[in-house]
Amino acid sequence: MSGDTALQEKRRDAMKVLSHVPAAEIETRMAALPVPPHQDLRAPESGLVMVRGRIGGDGAPFNLGEATVSRAAVRLQGGQVGFGYVLGRDGGKARLIALCDALLQSSDHAQAIEKEVVAPLRARMQQERDRSAAEAAATRVDFYTMVRGEG
Amino acid sequence: MYVAVKGGERAIENAHRLLAHERRGDRSVPELSLAQISEQLGLAVDRVMSEGSLYDRELAALAIKQARGDLIEAIFLVRAFRATLPRFGATEPVDTGEMRVQRRVSSTFKDIPGGQVLGPTFDYTHRLLDPALAEAGDPEAPALASTSDAPMPRVTDILGQDGLIERSPDADPDVPVGDLTRDPLSYPAGRDLRLQNLARGDEGFLLALGYSTQRGYGRNHPFAGEIRFGEVEVEFFAEEIGFAVPLGSLALTECQMVNQFKGSASEPPCFTRGYGLAFGQSERKTMSMALVDRALRARELGEDLIAPAQDEEFVMSHSDNVQATGFVEHLKLPHYVDFQSELGLLRKLRQEFADANAVPVLKEAAE
Numbered sequence: 001m002s003g004d005t006a007l008q009e010k011r012r013d014a015m016k017v018l019s020h021v022p023a024a025e026i027e028t029r030m031a032a033l034p035v036p037p038h039q040d041l042r043a044p045e046s047g048l049v050m051v052r053g054r055i056g057g058d059g060a061p062f063n064l065g066e067a068t069v070s071r072a073a074v075r076l077q078g079g080q081v082g083f084g085y086v087l088g089r090d091g092g093k094a095r096l097i098a099l100c101d102a103l104l105q106s107s108d109h110a111q112a113i114e115k116e117v118v119a120p121l122r123a124r125m126q127q128e129r130d131r132s133a134a135e136a137a138a139t140r141v142d143f144y145t146m147v148r149g150e151g
Numbered sequence: 152m153y154v155a156v157k158g159g160e161r162a163i164e165n166a167h168r169l170l171a172h173e174r175r176g177d178r179s180v181p182e183l184s185l186a187q188i189s190e191q192l193g194l195a196v197d198r199v200m201s202e203g204s205l206y207d208r209e210l211a212a213l214a215i216k217q218a219r220g221d222l223i224e225a226i227f228l229v230r231a232f233r234a235t236l237p238r239f240g241a242t243e244p245v246d247t248g249e250m251r252v253q254r255r256v257s258s259t260f261k262d263i264p265g266g267q268v269l270g271p272t273f274d275y276t277h278r279l280l281d282p283a284l285a286e287a288g289d290p291e292a293p294a295l296a297s298t299s300d301a302p303m304p305r306v307t308d309i310l311g312q313d314g315l316i317e318r319s320p321d322a323d324p325d326v327p328v329g330d331l332t333r334d335p336l337s338y339p340a341g342r343d344l345r346l347q348n349l350a351r352g353d354e355g356f357l358l359a360l361g362y363s364t365q366r367g368y369g370r371n372h373p374f375a376g377e378i379r380f381g382e383v384e385v386e387f388f389a390e391e392i393g394f395a396v397p398l399g400s401l402a403l404t405e406c407q408m409v410n411q412f413k414g415s416a417s418e419p420p421c422f423t424r425g426y427g428l429a430f431g432q433s434e435r436k437t438m439s440m441a442l443v444d445r446a447l448r449a450r451e452l453g454e455d456l457i458a459p460a461q462d463e464e465f466v467m468s469h470s471d472n473v474q475a476t477g478f479v480e481h482l483k484l485p486h487y488v489d490f491q492s493e494l495g496l497l498r499k500l501r502q503e504f505a506d507a508n509a510v511p512v513l514k515e516a517a518e
Contacts, residue, residue, distance in 0.1 A: 008394055016397035049387055050241040053428045055342055057305050057405060059319025061244040061328050062343035064350050064428055066233060067206035069398060083392050087399035129251060136253050138294035139269040143261060
């Protein structure tokens with residue numbers, strides 16, 4: 001994997017985690033870190049994306065319906081530009097994600113962002129997913145048990 | 152006649168004030184919060200998102216509150232709001248095969264990889280009103296069980312491995328994905344446009360049409376191959392970033408209907424399919440959608456066109472409840488001038504009728 005691809009995957013992974021957790025939790029964790037001077041390259045704004053599905057689940061795409069999305073872009077003093085895109089109308093959250101994205105591209109900050117922000121929030125997201133999966137798993141039908149019970 | 156509307160300004164203002172008062176109801180009863188609607192009337196929110204064609208739980212909850220629980224009015228509000236926002240583009244197509252499944256059932260195979268997962272469902276409830284719910288109280292916490300990482304392939308993928316079911320149509324890179332919010336509909340419409348239309352179509356209308364196919368008006372022998380509900384990741388390719396950006400997850404319901412077979416001189420017989428996909432947990436909607444999607448393929452599959460559900464123009468031009476309610480409900484707006492002209496015409500016709508009938512009477516009297 002080239003350096004660029006590795007960085008891109010890291011950024012995508014951070015975006016995935018941050019888009020799934022409440023903005024307040026990102027903000028709290030960011031507040032505990034030193035954040036270098038930065039400016040808004042694109043002020044937070046809300047809009048729509050057309051969500052696409054596929055015919056039959058795996059065929060040609062079709063337009064399912066729209067979703068609200070917010071986006072923002074931030075530039076660090078060092079020149080790194082970060083982007084934030086997230087479902088919903090919380091422009092502040094898009095800005096936080098953009099700031100994290102910019103910091104991940106800065107060698108001075110990438111490690112701290114990953115360790116103090118992304119990693120704990122990834123664990124939180126995973127915990128929620130595990131709980132949800134465990135709840136669903138408890139409703140899985142076990143036909144064999146039913147047969148034994150009745151026989 | 153706008154003059155009459157102008158004269159009603161004060162009446163309209165006071166009517167809206169009264170509406171707001173009625174919406175609030177008895178002020179000694181605590182007011183509903185959007186979180187309460189979103190959390191406790193979740194399926195109403197899902198329906199408003201689906202048919203409002205806008206995924207945003209909070210906005211849908213607000214619309215339901217403002218519409219006093221009238222879901223079609225709420226859908227109307229959401230559609231109007233949607234028109235105020237810019238569109239950044241289209242997402243990458245979602246992969247329902249990677250869904251984090253909350254519910255997944257198949258009526259065609261008992262033992263499917265990943266199993267039958269009932270999830271939160273009204274099925275198997277006795278449909279008896281529960282007096283205990285009249286009082287506040289927390290239900291038991293959900294049961295937990297250990298999970299497995301076993302994949303949950305779509306049932307249609309399993310059938311597809313043996314060639315027993317037709318393949319989904321491949322994308323044609325030269326043809327843009329149809330979008331009925333951008334271009335006016337023309338017929339015949341591609342399946343992409345039909346599915347977009349059905350996805351935002353009225354649940355009751357699609358339910359009735361789907362039901363009509365089962366009762367013999369365009370029968371297509373359906374089995375619910377699979378219904379799944381859960382969270383799906385959605386990504387958006389942003390030009391300025393240069394890669395597909397994860398946006399978060401959407402709750403979606405998918406229905407794969409497996410229908411009677413079709414073969415030809417060159418192709419061995421195989422099952423055909425109908426498809427349903429909608430925002431939120433919208434099972435009745437996606438099942439109806441899949442039945443109607445399949446019915447609308449009648450021409451493509453060489454079937455006789457004999458029933459309303461197979462008539463693309465009929466289905467697609469009447470499925471949208473915002474359009475339908477607009478045209479039906481506009482009848483109550485002032486039509487004073489139209490009506491005056493009708494009234495004038497009717498009076499004239501009655502006079503002519505009276506004159507025509509009066510003549511023999513007079514004659515008789517004269518004799």
